[in-house]
Amino acid sequence: MHLAWLRLSGFRNYDSLEIEPDIGVNILVGPNGAGKTNILEAIAYGSKLRSFRSSPDESLVSTNAEAAVLRLGIERAAGEGRIEIELPRNGRRRVLFNGKRPQRSSVLAAEFPVVAFLPDDLGIVKGGPAGRRELLDELASQLTPTTGADIDQFKKVLRQRNSLLKQAGRSVDVMTLDVWDERLATFGARVLLHRLTLLTAMAPVLRESYATVSSANGVLGWRYDSSWAAGCTPNTPQSEAESLLREALLRRRERDMDMRSTSVGPHRDEPTFLLDDRLTRNQASQGEQRSVALSMRLAAYYLLEERHGRPPVLLLDDVFSELDIERADGVMALMPRGQVFVSSAREDEVPVGGRRWSVSGGTVT
């Protein structure tokens, strides 16, 4: 699957842009601030429906436009697809896939899977568990659309339950809370099992990826810390995981009423990555952490390629300047496989040939 064309208007520094990228490697070269990353961001937005820089939607609209419009033509096994997104400065976002509103926002993640390597990927390893949960949930949605739906539903139920607790605190209507707990247990159990299934499938790929990007010894593995689901495996029956969460919610109920939020569930679980038995978050060197971050993206790429039978679109945002030769080789192994977009300030930093696009001042040639 690949991006056949991209049209932008009023997006970041692009008043209007139209490109038809090569189906192989595309290299975006230009000075800092020219708008290279903005193009990668637009492509990723078409898949994830949010900015990979975590920018709010309003900030994607260029200062002299009323709305940003992104249009992406994608070529896939099932024929051509068209993604259209309108981000107004004020008001609601509009998303169309082949002219119709997708039933869930996670539809595009699976229809147009994208893997992005970003300069601050190190944050996934060094930062808190939220980034790692997000990485897993996002990848799980890209792999299976129904998983994305479960995750979306879990988040909705959680938002509703928190909102209920926030408004009512101790005076909450117990029967309403009971019913939300029931739903939270159902979807929370599913989210847990999706994550455990993914981590199990990811383990060998992760191990292998780490071995290719790092010559140092050490086996990259994972651990999933959860205050309510200890002992659960991907094979734990859904009903069993559900009762565990239901009981945990009940145990914490008093506390949740006082704190006015939900203190237990998959949104508080902590996936960690281990090098042998060291925590990569704070017991690994900077170099090792970089390799771990890279391995996670590589593993995501390989899993998506295997699941969909075709490689996902690869976005490399200025990564080569950060990598030594050894680690760059691991990324290079992905190069001939599918469509790639590389951004770089200096062309000689990119150790691969391809279609060259020169980016400057809101134009791309």
Place this chain on the structure above:
Amino acid sequence: MFEPPVQRLIDEFARLPGIGRKSAQRLTFHILNIEDVDASRLSDAILDMKKKIRLCAQCFNLTAEELCSVCADLRRDPTVLCVVERAQDIAVIEGTNQFRGRYHVLGGSISPIEGIGPDELRIRELLGRLDHEGVTEVIVATNPTVEGDMTAMYIARAIKPLGITVSRLASGLPVGGDLDYADEVTLGRALSGRQEM
């Protein structure tokens, strides 16, 4: 900016759901060109409806009388009640010609984010009707959304102890469609709600 009277009507139209600036202008200029009697007919229709339509005293459906046409119809089965979120939903179910009981309009679904709890909906009124009207079966026809599902569960919990049968509309495949066109979530629901043959 148009002449104030024109702009005023454009602004009013633009306030309506599904009408943007451009459509509001198109409607306004259409009305500018029609006969005066046609314009009065439109404005009368709006005022007349606002004046006459109220909520059915029993089920909260829209009606011009004390009771709506369903509640007033003595041939309808009073022991079966279909619970819907909005009055519009009744017209859809009536269109099937398959339901011979009565309705109850909740007025929305439970959504703490929007500040809607059970007390904001007509759930207490529903419980009152069950006893009063000798209802033996309740069919919950709320939307298949997170909030609609929640509301259905809440109602089921409130009603079950009374010994009344509660069911929820099945969700599943569109009739006349191909399996491979169904989205995975719908198909998943259809699978878990499958029926023995």
